[in-house]
Amino acid sequence: MALFDVVIIGAGAAGLHCAAHAARNGHKVIVVDHAKQAGKKILISGGGRCNFTNMYASPENYLSSNPHFCKSALSRYTQWDFIGLVAEYQIPYHEKTLGQLFCDESAKDIVRMLLDECARYGAKVQLRTEVLDVEYEQDTYRINTSQGKLSASNLVFACGGLSMPKLGATPLGYQIAEQFGHSIIPVRAGLVPFTLHPTEKDAFAELAGVSMDVAASANDGHFNEAMLFTHRGLSGPAMLQVSSYWQPGEAITVDCLPTTDAFEWLQENQTKQPKAQLNTVLQQLFAKRVVTQLGAYHQWPLTQRLADISKKTFKTIAEQLNHWQIKPNGTEGYRTAEVTLGGVNVDEVSSQTMQSKLQPGLFFIGEVLDVTGWLGGYNFQWAWSSAYACAEGLATVPQAKTH
Numbered sequence: 001m002a003l004f005d006v007v008i009i010g011a012g013a014a015g016l017h018c019a020a021h022a023a024r025n026g027h028k029v030i031v032v033d034h035a036k037q038a039g040k041k042i043l044i045s046g047g048g049r050c051n052f053t054n055m056y057a058s059p060e061n062y063l064s065s066n067p068h069f070c071k072s073a074l075s076r077y078t079q080w081d082f083i084g085l086v087a088e089y090q091i092p093y094h095e096k097t098l099g100q101l102f103c104d105e106s107a108k109d110i111v112r113m114l115l116d117e118c119a120r121y122g123a124k125v126q127l128r129t130e131v132l133d134v135e136y137e138q139d140t141y142r143i144n145t146s147q148g149k150l151s152a153s154n155l156v157f158a159c160g161g162l163s164m165p166k167l168g169a170t171p172l173g174y175q176i177a178e179q180f181g182h183s184i185i186p187v188r189a190g191l192v193p194f195t196l197h198p199t200e201k202d203a204f205a206e207l208a209g210v211s212m213d214v215a216a217s218a219n220d221g222h223f224n225e226a227m228l229f230t231h232r233g234l235s236g237p238a239m240l241q242v243s244s245y246w247q248p249g250e251a252i253t254v255d256c257l258p259t260t261d262a263f264e265w266l267q268e269n270q271t272k273q274p275k276a277q278l279n280t281v282l283q284q285l286f287a288k289r290v291v292t293q294l295g296a297y298h299q300w301p302l303t304q305r306l307a308d309i310s311k312k313t314f315k316t317i318a319e320q321l322n323h324w325q326i327k328p329n330g331t332e333g334y335r336t337a338e339v340t341l342g343g344v345n346v347d348e349v350s351s352q353t354m355q356s357k358l359q360p361g362l363f364f365i366g367e368v369l370d371v372t373g374w375l376g377g378y379n380f381q382w383a384w385s386s387a388y389a390c391a392e393g394l395a396t397v398p399q400a401k402t403h
Contacts, residue, residue, distance in 0.1 A: 014366030161340025221245030353393025
């Protein structure tokens, strides 16, 4: 049986970052993962360029059953700390929009950096290793794997959530958490496209691939970003963002003219160009096919002259432009979701160290916890911050006599 101070399950963003920091603090560390490749989610993120953090990351950008939980970790290892590491490795990067930082060249640069950090401090990374079960006795964890048995006084779960099963996502972290008495906040897909009911899907089929800037909201989530029509429903940053705040059966609100009072604008145009058709005027703001499809769906009098349209009709059209209520059929689910909402209940975990309050030497970091960031590099920042907090927490727990 191989003996370690720390076994980390999951060679993703959180697991690798934690391994390097824990090894730097003097622990004998191994990271295991069932995948053939480390950092698979990193590699496909940001279109292959990895949106590795956000310059504006703060606790307000995270959803959790306890919104205060993320504050400690985010304040102790900030986006600037990670940016410093990226700079140390001379990885070129740029801001794309809204504080989102991407690699200039490839997400491989980030994975290589994390693996180099593990090698630098002596943390072992073992892939193609499936965890079969975990036992705990006499202050020691015994982890049975497809590659043999491991033993450690500390066990860190960094194995993510259920999003993107093609990359190998499994419920292992939740199952082990429950084994040791933890409760799981119900999980569901987050940062995910919406699907529409057949009526709406058919009405907007012609618009697949069309993007427009909107202000979208669902419950407490309000985002001014792009919305993309797809052949199955609605996507784009605005939709992905509000999906994390949306509950099944609810409507989302879309403002197609976020900077314009549609009613005032229509009245002004009625005065300026009374003989113009509604169709023509709306094409000043929207692409022709958007006007055609929205007009048909909402039954707007597109061929009528503005002079012949009543104030009441303008009010209805304006309401549909500024406060369009859409009730999605559902979401695309974990298949395309960027994150998993819910997870290990953070009230049962120390916000300082990420250690279980119920089970000594058991830690949870990254997406497996009930902490979900916005789209735009926030979830990677949670991985880096929670990993660092855990590594620092490990420094305060007794080491196994493995050296």
